[in-house]
Amino acid sequence: MERPVIDMDYLTGILGRLLEIPSPTGYTDQIVHFCGDEFRRLGIPFELTRRGAIRADLVGRLKSPDRALVAHLDTLGAQVKMLKPNGRLELVPVGTWSARFAEGARCTIFTDRGSYRGTILPLKASGHTFNTEIDTQPVAWTNLELRVDARSEALDDLVALGFNIGDFVAIDPQPEFNPNGFINSRHLDDKAGVAVMFAAAKAIRDSKASLPVDCHLLLTISEEVGSGASSVLHRDVAEMVTIDNGTTAAGQNSREYGVTVAMADSSGPFDYHLTHKLLRLCSDYGIEHQRDVFRYYRCDSAAAIEAGNDIRTALVCFGIDSSHGYERIHASSLCSLAELVALYMQSDVTVERDRVRMGPMGEFPWQPTDPAECPEDPA
Template identity: 75%
Template sequence: MAVPLPIDMGYVTDILYRLLTTPSPTGYTTDVVRLCCAELERMGISYELTRRGAIRADLKGVRGSPDRALVAHVDTLGTQVKMLKDNGRMELVPIGHWSSRFAEGARCTVLTDRGPWRGTILPLKASGHTFNKEVDSQPVNWQQVELRVDAPVANRRDLEERGFNIGDFVAIDPQPEFLENGYIVSRHLDDKAGVAVMLGAAKAVVEAGATLPVDCHLLFTISEEVGSGASSILHQDVAEMVTIDNGTTAPGQNSSEFGVTIAMADSTGPFDMALTHSLLTLCQAQNIPHQRDVFRYYRCDSASAIEAGNDIRTALVCFGIDASHGYERIHANALESLVRLLVLYMQSPPRD
């Protein structure tokens, strides 16, 4: 029987801060994977790494197969160096889909073979004293920005001598703020808030010694922002999977920064109705605030798992996020609501 368990929100917000301050653009996720592995080891949860470095962890249940999974992704948006320019700056290409509008003015770290360098992403016409009103009319695209590294460089040769290369990863500073009223503002809350929620739910289950009806796998994917996500991480005996990710609170959407947002469909189509309605029923039975939403321009780990040919039920539960893929904001209430739901879900009977 699914029963509420004590939730350690102090842990959830602490691990979220540590996740946010560990750079992990898609393709450069080793450090954040190590952080997650250390947390799993501390909780006594067994895990394995895939060849590419994603994590499969296991919470044992009464029955081993068929079983279920929770999934969240540790990779974030970022950029890579496209070209070393003759003016000593660097051209960039985005990792994942995000607007250069949100890159302008960002502090960042260039992760070179020789070590990190700090820098700033600037529009090509960055000085009003030089370009006057042209600073307001410059187009918005990735060809209109460049990276200024904090090093004495004046040309391409200077960059090469200091170890900069085409393809270097660039991690964007998250700038996290945890406010006393519960709001959390940062880049990369998508999906590090989901990872924190999954770890918080696992901690609650482990510390309470709760009995799970079936094994529950905790999956940490490393390439969701570029589309492949959970395509290759699933155990073959997984019958149902719940993805934890963001739900946009923009105009025209029903998501909220409070409670749980349960997605009914995204750009790839409807989620499994039996699994989705079981999550809605758990929310209703335990008075977890929630709302439903449909997303037109959104895909998640569930989509990549289905497209890879996995025969599983999938669902998507979300924390409401304002300004997704930009300067993001969430509320701790949504994180707590999600942990409560996932703890109940892991204890509930699987779908037939």
């Protein structure tokens, strides 16, 4: 295998288009149509589940033990909890994110009749009225309200305009693509991962590379609420690599550059053999990388395992600062990750025995336990 060539203009271009499409969990139909059109343009066949998760297929020389890559289309957002007497809207979050990052956000509210624009504000938003109380108000969703850009001064006005409890609220991404490679936006989790998947698939198609086994490209629509890849897998998939973000906060080893290979998240360790294979690919092909463990993190891999799938799972990440807030990544990390994903698609299967769902010991792998297998202490 050769280190793949990633079309970065394509990668950042499709990321920009993905960010333009509102897709809070539960309101993802538009972005599903967009991704279906892109798979058609790339000449990659695909199918949809009833709710819209996508499974596209890159055909390999063998059908099994096949592999999958997964990223998620859904983002954080909100829903209307109550129509308020003052003509504003009470909200509840969709997904787990702080009210601190909702304050001041511009947004779109989707009603049964159409959409409206608005701003999410703290209950005490005016310093001219509340003085220093604007700085002491607790951070909580119950201390926020949505001001609608329409003539709405009472509950009856909201009803007349067509607002209802349960209406979806999409938060503006506010993307900035800087010439030095930094990308700032909301919802980079995980639209950047989706862009990486498309760019890696395009590299495979452009190079006409031969894949050893079938590779399924999965795009899920409910990762932010925990179900994610629970229903889109073929039962014969032997291994699945999730593409998502790696948090660069204090106490973590992730960086905004290179690839972060996760060793574990809050659901437990990832598969030893698949994870170490990815680490070897990084080392063998000179891809900058680091390892990390995430304590308060859950991804599509957990949903797949909890749904009863007997598969090896791993998580590879682009580094992200301020996850679930106003996020920042670097284009070089997306390039490194797309290179790793394209190499993984072309690599030999991790464990040949995985072709059998249940069977004798055969060639079941070993993990190193003998001290003689470890390098000598340089001291």
